[in-house]
Amino acid sequence: MKNRRLLLEHVDVPGIDGIDVYVKQGGYASLEKALKKMSPEDVVEEVKKSGLRGRGGAGFPTGMKWSFLAKPEGVPRYLVCNADESEPGTFKDRYLMEKIPHLLIEGMILSSYALGANQSYIYIRGEFMYVLNILEKAIAEAYAKGYLGKNILGSGYDLDLVVTPGGGAYICGEETALLESLEGKRGNPRIKPPFPAVKGLWGCPTVVNNVESIAAVVPIVRDGGDAYAAIGIGRSTGTKLISACGNLARPGVYEIDLGLSVEEFIYGDDYCRGIANGKQLKACVPGGSSVPILPHFLVTKTATGEDRLMTYESLAEGGFASGSMLGSGGFIVFDEDQCIVRNTWNFARFYAHESCGQCSPCREGTGWMEKVLSRIEHGQGHMHDIDLLADINKKIEGNTICPLGDAAAWPVAAAIHHFREEFEWHIKHPSEAQTRNYGLIQQPVVA
Amino acid sequence: MSHTSQPVFDPNEVVVFSDSMMQQMNEVVKKFPQDKEKSALIRMLHIAQAEYGWLSVPVMNKIAEFLKIQSIEVYEVATFYTMFHLQPVGKHVLEVCRTGPCMLVGSDQLIQHIENKLNIKVGETTSDGMFTLKTAECLGGCGYGPLLQCRNKYHEHLSIEKVDALIEQYRNGEIQ
Numbered sequence: 001m002k003n004r005r006l007l008l009e010h011v012d013v014p015g016i017d018g019i020d021v022y023v024k025q026g027g028y029a030s031l032e033k034a035l036k037k038m039s040p041e042d043v044v045e046e047v048k049k050s051g052l053r054g055r056g057g058a059g060f061p062t063g064m065k066w067s068f069l070a071k072p073e074g075v076p077r078y079l080v081c082n083a084d085e086s087e088p089g090t091f092k093d094r095y096l097m098e099k100i101p102h103l104l105i106e107g108m109i110l111s112s113y114a115l116g117a118n119q120s121y122i123y124i125r126g127e128f129m130y131v132l133n134i135l136e137k138a139i140a141e142a143y144a145k146g147y148l149g150k151n152i153l154g155s156g157y158d159l160d161l162v163v164t165p166g167g168g169a170y171i172c173g174e175e176t177a178l179l180e181s182l183e184g185k186r187g188n189p190r191i192k193p194p195f196p197a198v199k200g201l202w203g204c205p206t207v208v209n210n211v212e213s214i215a216a217v218v219p220i221v222r223d224g225g226d227a228y229a230a231i232g233i234g235r236s237t238g239t240k241l242i243s244a245c246g247n248l249a250r251p252g253v254y255e256i257d258l259g260l261s262v263e264e265f266i267y268g269d270d271y272c273r274g275i276a277n278g279k280q281l282k283a284c285v286p287g288g289s290s291v292p293i294l295p296h297f298l299v300t301k302t303a304t305g306e307d308r309l310m311t312y313e314s315l316a317e318g319g320f321a322s323g324s325m326l327g328s329g330g331f332i333v334f335d336e337d338q339c340i341v342r343n344t345w346n347f348a349r350f351y352a353h354e355s356c357g358q359c360s361p362c363r364e365g366t367g368w369m370e371k372v373l374s375r376i377e378h379g380q381g382h383m384h385d386i387d388l389l390a391d392i393n394k395k396i397e398g399n400t401i402c403p404l405g406d407a408a409a410w411p412v413a414a415a416i417h418h419f420r421e422e423f424e425w426h427i428k429h430p431s432e433a434q435t436r437n438y439g440l441i442q443q444p445v446v447a
Numbered sequence: 448m449s450h451t452s453q454p455v456f457d458p459n460e461v462v463v464f465s466d467s468m469m470q471q472m473n474e475v476v477k478k479f480p481q482d483k484e485k486s487a488l489i490r491m492l493h494i495a496q497a498e499y500g501w502l503s504v505p506v507m508n509k510i511a512e513f514l515k516i517q518s519i520e521v522y523e524v525a526t527f528y529t530m531f532h533l534q535p536v537g538k539h540v541l542e543v544c545r546t547g548p549c550m551l552v553g554s555d556q557l558i559q560h561i562e563n564k565l566n567i568k569v570g571e572t573t574s575d576g577m578f579t580l581k582t583a584e585c586l587g588g589c590g591y592g593p594l595l596q597c598r599n600k601y602h603e604h605l606s607i608e609k610v611d612a613l614i615e616q617y618r619n620g621e622i623q
Binding site for chain 1: 480485488493523525527529530546548550584585586587588589590591596
């Protein structure tokens, strides 16, 4: 099927969450291939060739991240899977883990082998406790079949795999906060450097990868890095899970070939089938709540009139002026009835709630933005509040230990940039601000 | 900052963990290397909360004793993460996701409806001790909203009618 290619190919097969059906569908063949015919370096090489980029949101090349891992003698190395999926709009990892848990486990074993780790962890957000139970059952099955534990498939390679929950904190998706949390502490991000590749879990060299990145290693080893790189366009290779939500006719998780047009993704029969209830598209946040919002006329076309594609590069085309980011693939769509001010306030409240409180610009700034946006939304705003928001924004951005500050600042900056007149209308019409909707904004006429 | 509520302290409470809890906790500790047992802390808080409904100071002290760490190390973690209840809660805690994607499909209206139906505000517990209503930030089910979480269960694609039926099922004990 068009929207089920490499990772989700067998997702609808009954019983695929169990090891027998998974193996029958060709599961653990990549692991056999790697352990019997490939060295760890060969696996790293295939991942480098594949062009796979981190699927958690940052898009950093996975093979390069792996090659940074320090390998001092006599010190254990760790692979940690980031399953703390909590970027608003993103629910792809949960889908993958729930439906086809052995794909992640096989990917974990392959990746651990490539990195020389003998102990690996999956850190999953605490709210997904039922998914943790699914993973633990699958891990027990993998031990019973000899895919985990001592001397895996007679190769002499040993690996133990543990899944452990968080307790409810968006910040733990940031890799150093995740490691703190995994050590049983508050999720306060660490100052970098040192990077986890040098000093990570318990001070040892550690790689932290997203669920989807690790799962993608399975088809990369099976088909080869070149075959994976043949899918996609330019530096956006392979397939990507997109979790589509908001006012869509058919929201859900889709596996797309990178390079698909945004038009096809939103309106195509194999994908989201257009806006719900026959309404019009107002705006789109294409990569999770942290990325800039795009008004309707910049969603399917770039500012220069080219087709917008689902790639890291095309979604970013135009920079902050007219582009956004692929991010985590959390694709949020707004119909004509939605209020941009209310949504911007909602996201600001989210970041204020989730700031760990370590850095003053983020701790204070996210709270101020939330308050200012709340008063605009509730009909008590002043015209100078719009510039005040921009000012707070600048003081947060780049002044914090981790990217949460930027993630909080960008959506507000982009919303004001594209929808300034809607903010002004809210301030000028306080009695109507919550009862009547502003509607679509017009595309500016280029002189 | 995640939590603002102050832990309730009853100095006379004597906490004894049940055999099944002790068994679960011993299993969790075994998952981590020696001297790294503190990594089991968050899971232990989940286990204790499943048993008691919320985390009292004496329960947290007992966990500290079990892990051979200072009590403050447990408090600072329990107060950081939003899933842990530091005050008594109702038998069923309904946590409704209120973040952007859920708001786009009606979470505001859903929360208001539950407030009216149960005659409580967000953060409060019904007088019969049956329900506590809370809101949560993004629960990671954005395509299936509006939704709420109750203990380990996600209830998705909710409507006013569905949430009414759900509350009745919890009330009648049809769902545990």
